[in-house]
Amino acid sequence: MAIGYRDFSQFLREHFDCKMQKIAINAGFTCPNRDGSKGRGGCTYCNNQTFNPAYCTPTQSITKQLEEGKQFFGKKYPDMRYLAYFQAYTNTHGDIDRVMAMYHEALAVDKVDGIIIGTRPDCMPQELLDQLAELNKRKWVMIEYGAETSHNTTLDFINRCHSWEDTVDATLRTVKAGIPCGLHLILGLPGEDEGMILSTIKRVSQLPLDTIKLHQLQLVRGTRMTKDVEEGLYNVQHYTIDEYISLCCKVIQHTSPSIAIERFVSQSPDDLLISPRWGLKNYEFTNLLNNSIKKLGVKQGELLNS
Numbered sequence: 001m002a003i004g005y006r007d008f009s010q011f012l013r014e015h016f017d018c019k020m021q022k023i024a025i026n027a028g029f030t031c032p033n034r035d036g037s038k039g040r041g042g043c044t045y046c047n048n049q050t051f052n053p054a055y056c057t058p059t060q061s062i063t064k065q066l067e068e069g070k071q072f073f074g075k076k077y078p079d080m081r082y083l084a085y086f087q088a089y090t091n092t093h094g095d096i097d098r099v100m101a102m103y104h105e106a107l108a109v110d111k112v113d114g115i116i117i118g119t120r121p122d123c124m125p126q127e128l129l130d131q132l133a134e135l136n137k138r139k140w141v142m143i144e145y146g147a148e149t150s151h152n153t154t155l156d157f158i159n160r161c162h163s164w165e166d167t168v169d170a171t172l173r174t175v176k177a178g179i180p181c182g183l184h185l186i187l188g189l190p191g192e193d194e195g196m197i198l199s200t201i202k203r204v205s206q207l208p209l210d211t212i213k214l215h216q217l218q219l220v221r222g223t224r225m226t227k228d229v230e231e232g233l234y235n236v237q238h239y240t241i242d243e244y245i246s247l248c249c250k251v252i253q254h255t256s257p258s259i260a261i262e263r264f265v266s267q268s269p270d271d272l273l274i275s276p277r278w279g280l281k282n283y284e285f286t287n288l289l290n291n292s293i294k295k296l297g298v299k300q301g302e303l304l305n306s
């Protein structure tokens with residue numbers, strides 16, 4: 001149980017009466033910010049090397065991926081139930097019937113009680129949302145949008161090819177459809193200081209969201225951003241672990257208590273990650289964060305109106 005903030009396990013306990021585990025799957029979707037339907041070249045921090053035909057044409061079916069995930073997690077917790085997490089790329093980008101068939105395939109797998117769909121805020125047509133709202137009456141459905149920041153100048157700079165207004169629109173339509181909704185945000189994008197990051201958290205806190213999921217900006221090999229930084233075109237924040245934990249505490253203080261915070265860090269593969277290289281396992285980061293929360297007496301939302 002997290003200290004000082006409402007975490008994702010608490011959110012799941014409010015929806016399910018047993019232990020739930022997410023299983024990430026790659027359903028072979030692509031990205032509209034690369035295939036030309038929204039943009040080309042992709043977001044500047046996104047690793048081009050992972051965008052290849054082999055990754056986008058998974059050799060294993062959705063069912064097989066979920067069965068393998070269940071086998072892995074089920075060894076330790078035989079009674080575990082599961083959520084299929086459509087994580088890779090833009091999991092609503094495609095023909096609606098084909099997309100819905102993928103969600104149905106996942107939900108047909110034994111012990112899979114729900115799906116979480118990761119996508120972009122500009123890729124949620126109302127027709128698909130209506131069908132998801134119908135599905136959500138029978139099975140648990142959640143949508144997670146990659147917002148990354150509330151600042152359009154930053155979104156333009158990193159070539160996201162969508163706006164904060166798209167995020168607000170998608171969030172409000174999703175909540176209106178009765179579907180749990182989360183946002184993904186990146187802390188430390190180029191040009192964003194602490195004030196800009198906290199203003200995003202305050203704007204996010206005004207939305208009727210269920211969750212946010214955060215991670216530090218990572219410079220990864222093979223990305224446009226890494227090339228630009230190496231060429232000295234601009235720089236990005238290189239947080240030390242203490243600086244980043246201090247930032248996370250402030251984020252907690254500015255986040256509405258009605259929003260669960262799913263995570264604060266992410267770890268790219270070691271051979272691709274350039275910075276930050278903190279060398280911490282997730283649980284080690286959580287321990288350091290918890291220590292700071294306790295020491296400073298941090299409480300979620302206490303500075304929301306500051």
Ligand code: SF4
Pocket residue numbers: 031032033034041042043046047089090120
């Ligand atoms: S971060 Fe997502 S939207 Fe951006 S280029 Fe990569 S896959 Fe596409």
